[in-house]
Amino acid sequence: MKSQTSHKVIVPDAAGALRRQYCNIGDASLRSGVSSKMIRHYEATGLLPEVHRTAANYRLYSEEDINQLRFIKRARSLGFSMKQIARLVSLWQNKSRSNADVRNLAMEHVADLDTRIREMQEMRHALHVLAVRCHADGEPECPILDSLAVEYPDRAD
Amino acid sequence: MKSQTSHKVIVPDAAGALRRQYCNIGDASLRSGVSSKMIRHYEATGLLPEVHRTAANYRLYSEEDINQLRFIKRARSLGFSMKQIARLVSLWQNKSRSNADVRNLAMEHVADLDTRIREMQEMRHALHVLAVRCHADGEPECPILDSLAVEYPDRAD
DNA sequence: CTTGACCTTCCCATGATAGGAAGCCTGATG
DNA sequence: CATCAGGCTTCCTATCATGGGAAGGTCAAG
Structure with missing residues (x-):
């Protein structure tokens, strides 16, 4: 199975500790207001980075990831296109913007x-x-x- | 070849006489301001009737057909959706509306x-x-x- | 161990429009 | 008559943001 993907896999050993910091896509959706469908879609189109995965291939979202989802959500609600949002995110993350x-x-x-x-x-x-x-x-x-x-x-x- | 379509075929014998009343899709496009692409699309989705065809399968448009295209064009320019336009066309053609x-x-x-x-x-x-x-x-x-x-x-x- | 709720990927649909490929038809010119 | 350009045909693909659903794997509670 897809062993050459670039995201880090959270191995079971570390699962206990990391479950406190990471949440599944459903919770990320609830907490950001972005549907799971769209979260996956944003990842597929490169707007979001490839997030961590569990050993069972579940996506894991950090606080930072969720903040980025909220950023996107607010930009969408102001009517920015996905292309514009990609530029906004990049400016946001560029400290010398x-x-x-x-x-x-x-x-x-x-x-x-x-x-x-x-x-x-x-x-x-x-x-x-x-x-x-x-x-x-x-x-x-x-x-x-x-x-x-x-x-x-x-x-x- | 497709012998069970419902539109009337203009047989070659009649072509001379009918060329004066009917035009090809390109002319219909120029005269209505609707692209050929969209004219075919409207026909495919049932917004336009299946028009006459030449023996070579070219679509032939009458004055009436072109007026209907213009009707659609103006309704589009007012922002009506295709579904609404279908209703409008149907009301337009219903004399007891x-x-x-x-x-x-x-x-x-x-x-x-x-x-x-x-x-x-x-x-x-x-x-x-x-x-x-x-x-x-x-x-x-x-x-x-x-x-x-x-x-x-x-x-x- | 079963069950239900979750997750995964993959495919399809929306609405209006356009681009393009492959192949046939027509009219004009040499 | 042969040829060539340009118009026509159908069929497939894309756009943009979103959602629906199927088939199958995973996890936690009972």
Whole structure:
């Protein structure tokens, strides 16, 4: 069985002592708010390091690992992409990072959010204008459908 | 070869006459603004009917087909999902539809947009607050990372 | 020893879109 | 008529973040 993986294996002898510091993926999930599925996925994509394993191949998470999961969780809740989060984690762990780099990353994401918010507000506005023009009286006549069905524009967007 | 498909085949005899009314997928794409890829995809998922084919199995699009593509294109640009668009198309083609149904569908989507806009505005706000607190002076000290790295919250979200 | 709750890996699905390969068809040119 | 470009066909793959589920191994309590 996979003897050439790089993570350290916690041998049974040491299990008693180490169980106090390490927890299984289920507990890591509970304590971080990240599902076990996603924890494994983050590991597979390199966002998380390969953690320790028991002799039975169970993953073992340290406090530090769990803090990293929480970091990722919070970054996700701010809408950062996985790629951005990978950069954030790397900055976080780099003691000689520049806070300017972090802020640039954040502002890049803010600009991205602004774009998407604006697009959705435009959709929202257009739709709402159509909806208030609709009598909604049970008749087939409907300005919303009429607007979608305009015939003339013979050009690609 | 696939003799049991349901679409009508335009036989070569009729080709001359029908070429004036029908166009290939590339032209349909240009005239509707929907990529050929997506036109085929919409057909595969049942959003579009199976169109006519030439004897060589090329798809042929009528004016009506192209209008339906434009309808879909505009609904997409308003952010409706494919499922919602399927409902919209079906209402559009139902001459005894109720405009109340259409407006309900639209308002459902408006509510959805509102939710997503609000979520993104909250992210945007939180991030911006952090970003303006960051000196961005090249030092490692960074309130953005600090905020992501808070240690205490030992609970699932 | 059995049982149930956990863990492992592997595969599949979502939704809308795009890229690409391999092969056939068509129209225009030499 | 032969050829060549470009358009068409189908089929497979990828994206992004997430989750569902199967088949099988592990562990602790009874």
